Structure formats: structure tokens, C-alpha cells
Amino acid sequence: MATTREKVAGLYIAFFNRAPDKAGLDYWESRAEELGDDRAIKELSSGFASSTLNVIIYTMVSQIGSL
Numbered sequence: 292m293a294t295t296r297e298k299v300a301g302l303y304i305a306f307f308n309r310a311p312d313k314a315g316l317d318y319w320e321s322r323a324e325e326l327g328d329d330r331a332i333k334e335l336s337s338g339f340a341s342s343t344l345n346v347i348i349y350t351m352v353s354q355i356g357s358l
Contacts (some may be wrong), residue, residue, distance in 0.1 A: 306339040
């Protein structure tokens with residue numbers, strides 16, 4: 292079973308194609324301790340999905356794909 296750190300790192304890679312920085316990884320690990328692992332991971336993935344950066348990236352990808 293994946294640790295919280297591995298789950299958070301996996302989401303950074305999936306959404307942004309990069310590893311998390313230490314501060315982000317530490318923040319989400321402590322958030323998981325506060326909320327519980329599943330709830331924190333859901334909050335993180337929801338935030339990533341609706342982030343401005345993610346919307347820009349996937350809008351550009353979908354526009355390029357439709358050419």
C-alpha cells in the first residue's frame with residue numbers, strides 16, 4: 292500500500308508532470324495527519340484539478356489535439 296508521501300508525489304506527477312517540492316510534500320503530509328489520508332488526498336486532487344495551471348495545461352493540450 293502506498294504511503295501518504297507516495298500518493299501526494301503521484302498526484303503532482305500526474306497533474307503537473309513533475310515531482311513535488313519539499314514544502315508542498317511536507318504540507319500535504321501534515322494535512323493528511325489532520326484530516327485523515329483519504330480526505331486529504333481527495334482535497335489535494337480536487338484542488339489540483341481546478342487549479343489555474345492545470346486548466347491552462349489541459350486546455351492547451353486539448354486544443355493542440357484537435358488540430
